[in-house]
């Protein structure tokens with residue numbers, strides 16, 4: 001029997017996290033990541049990954065998912081709580097990874113009914129998160145509800161690079177290559193080996209996959225907490241500090257099926273102006289901002305949420321799917337990777353002693 005191996009397609013946060021868990025579970029199995037784009041060796045601002053490589057363009061912060069809504073959100077709530085535990089440990093033990101705990105605040109003009117039922121002391125981000133409903137006088141003039149709690153933020157290029165470096169240091173392999181199909185990964189893996197599909201959205205034709213364009217501005221000024229202001233018209237303003245002195249992400253847009261990959265000047269103007277109006281304790285005038293970079297990314301959104309599934313595409317060719325993270329790929333990453341590992345174990349079954 002040939003030496004067992006696993007190929008993970010994709011080096012976004014989903015593929016990197018799944019590869020990390022697979023490597024822990026199967027230390028003696030050759031694990032290879034194949035991806036068209038991978039985290040850059042430096043965190044230089046001149047690196048320009050494509051808008052399709054969503055993981056390079058995220059904020060990223062953790063905004064908890066309220067547990068009492070749809071089954072999909074209940075499931076994602078669980079993934080998010082699980083991921084939060086691991087992210088907090090990384091923040092404590094590996095400050096170089098670019099993850100840090102931080103206070104969080106949210107304002108809503110038209111809060112969902114389940115939020116209105118929450119009270120101070122409830123668990124939102126994790127047990128002991130200091131959740132508190134804001135008093136009326138603490139809210140901006142046109143906000144109806146708000147809360148504060150403890151959360152975490154991620155400096156995404158630093159974090160992805162850190163995940164990949166650890167994977168490499170433990171003997172993992174990374175191949176930079178664009179595949180024309182996930183099936184092509186069996187050329188690298190060999191038949192009867194396992195291929196994990198964490199390609200985000202660029203391979204194949206899953207009709208449930210759509211893109212949601214996001215434009216944000218990275219500014220040099222460093223805010224001290226993450227804050228989100230959601231208006232009734234569906235627009236929102238947010239600030240996400242990048243740990244380790246990475247500046248602050250001023251955001252942002254959510255534009256379904258908008259394929260413009262260049263930043264729009266008028267969007268940048270609007271985001272900065274709205275930031276000044278919404279968060280008066282940050283930067284006082286638009287002119288004061290030191291803009292480091294305009295960001296445009298395509299969130300790999302999938303109707304109904306992630307696809308976690310085992311699929312045999314031909315005899316000897318089994319794929320574990322793990323894609324469709326949408327706008328929460330970081331917040332859910334460790335939960336999603338756990339799900340992928342579960343499916344991989346199912347496939348490898350008897351071979352798991354490898």
Ligand SMILES: Cc1cc2nc3c(=O)[nH]c(=O)nc-3n(C[C@H](O)[C@H](O)[C@H](O)COP(=O)(O)OP(=O)(O)OC[C@H]3O[C@@H](n4cnc5c(N)ncnc54)[C@H](O)[C@@H]3O)c2cc1C
Pocket residue numbers: 009010011012013014015034035036037038052053054055056057058059060061062177178179180181198199200201202203213214215216252296297298299300323324325326327328329330331332
């Ligand atoms: C503006 C913005 C803000 C966001 N904020 C947050 C946030 O605050 N919190 C949060 O959790 N998430 C946030 N997200 C969402 C997050 O970025 C995504 O959910 C996450 O990055 C998805 O990761 P992924 O690994 O599934 O996909 P991707 O990062 O897109 O990775 C896909 C991988 O597959 C590879 N690939 C694709 N096609 C091929 C091919 N044909 N051959 C070989 N390789 C291929 C790519 O090269 C890449 O390596 C935000 C996104 C945007 C755009």
Ligand SMILES: *[C@@H]1O[C@H](CO)[C@@H](O)[C@H](O)[C@H]1NC(C)=O
Pocket residue numbers: 181182183197199200201202203204205206209313319321323
């Ligand atoms: C793999 O993932 C992509 C999303 O990038 C999806 O469209 C495709 O159906 C999946 N499966 C295969 C076999 O490519």
